[in-house]
Amino acid sequence: MPRLAIIGLGLIGGSLGLAIKRAQPEGLEIAGFDREHGIGGRARKAGAIDIEARDPASAVEGAAIVVVATPISQVRTAFEAIEPALGEGTVVTDTASTKGEVIRWARECLPDGVSFVGGHPMAGKEMSGLGAAEPALFDGQAWAITPTANTPVRAIQTVESLVRLVGARAVVVDPHEHDTYVAAVSHLPLVAASAMFALLSGSQAWPDLAALAGPGLRDTTRLASTDPDLSHDISLTNRENIAHWLDRFIDELRRWRTLVADETRAEELAKALFEVQAKRNAFLESPPKHPEPESENQTLTSGEQMLSFMMGEYVVRRTKEMSELLEGKAEDGRESHR
């Protein structure tokens, strides 16, 4: 049976398993591993994975797709751990928030014959860990896919199909551009929210401020509740881009400060407020659409497409290198007529 492996069963890895299961792709088994004791078993009981692997290498053995969903700081270790067990033609992807370092690690650690395609679901919430996982986490959200010039098209398509299968919107983007863009739309908000909450909660008036705080402050600073390990990983692996956007934000805030403080610029302020509301409402009203799938298989569902791509890789791999192992696993004989 085609296998998908998930390494790291936290909010993202757990939600991924649940979302795949929700789509009920026929004849796919999910193996999972988490380095924290007990998480694998809980993920299996929660229905996020079928097989709890005892180590990363066992999880990826015989897998056509491997998703590394660990924190960024553990991605390199995960690559090293799975490397010996990866079969020819396997597609490896990840879910880390920054891509520059991850792609370097993939190049250094993963064997030839394995295709790495970076991935990054633009989804999350205040809580982290398997307990917060939910099948709908990715619904309608962007999921960046970051191939390089050398990535085989089929590997990109495989990951695109997986992304669609779990309800997300695949956005294919150059890894370098990805890191610049997410610095703007994800990391700038994260640092700004953290700075704002640090400023207010560090103020002497905080008890009075807290008593008056409403939903506006809560929403604006929601990202300050992000898992600090994740925020730290992001900051260290996307330093220059975040600093660049922080500089631009500080300049923009200075401009608004002048508009607010200068009585003679009330009209300009009104115009700026009107424009930003109109732009944001336009953004909310026409969110980016799912791009049409570019493959020839227009009539297939995402699940069927993914399985079709997986089967392609799977057959290549199997016939080439792992026939014995896989034959031993084909208990139910379904492979024979595929």
Added chain:
Amino acid sequence: MPRLAIIGLGLIGGSLGLAIKRAQPEGLEIAGFDREHGIGGRARKAGAIDIEARDPASAVEGAAIVVVATPISQVRTAFEAIEPALGEGTVVTDTASTKGEVIRWARECLPDGVSFVGGHPMAGKEMSGLGAAEPALFDGQAWAITPTANTPVRAIQTVESLVRLVGARAVVVDPHEHDTYVAAVSHLPLVAASAMFALLSGSQAWPDLAALAGPGLRDTTRLASTDPDLSHDISLTNRENIAHWLDRFIDELRRWRTLVADETRAEELAKALFEVQAKRNAFLESPPKHPEPESENQTLTSGEQMLSFMMGEYVVRRTKEMSELLEGKAEDGRESHR
């Protein structure tokens, strides 16, 4: 029957009427007026008010409590319009986001014998207008009450009871402090969200940024969708305080920018991220509680308390000046044994 009047039936005025009705205070009628044609009728049909008044003065005639829920820029005009019809002992409050100017206008426009107590519900949402009104808008949210040294205690208690009646948390605060505090917890987030969205949506890369934007950016910039008239009113009436907090925020962002950009300060950054998450989680886990009512009527419900305070004012006013008018209205005789 005791009357409460609401001038301005938008998101706040409409929600206030619906929230009072939800509490079903016995023997209270709500009169309402909105200067926009047709809104009064819609508010009556929606169950937010009982009586649609033809002008502000008719709405407040015979009212024990008047709530001016217009935009800040119309509060002074509303005060002038209701002034001739306000009876002795009436409590007037408002819902404007800044209090300095409003209190000055109340002093200038409202007659002696009428008690003004500023109010400000810390609630709202992206949409404005009666169509967005909902009875639960104030549930659990702070509602600032801003008496001055001259405000009679009974008038403060009346507004406190109204606030509790609609499910909100009364926070009594000096008007000057109010404007400083909300500049921090409400207006700073508003301007910061607007500046951030203006920066990103004005960028050449915006189509690419928008394609990748996730729930984090949406939440962080939600306040950029605030009604621009409201934002402008707020900015013009709380200029210095907002500029002050913007300056402090810019300094704080500079500090975070250094922590992110400087490789040697990774540990300090980790500490800052850890602390801000812990502080925000503590804030979410133990939100400010409803203060215990300070009145002697500890066993009464908020509705009963409000009616009791209202009745106090009501009786004073009635016996003094409006006995004939009110006797004509006392159809059900319930007043006699209260």
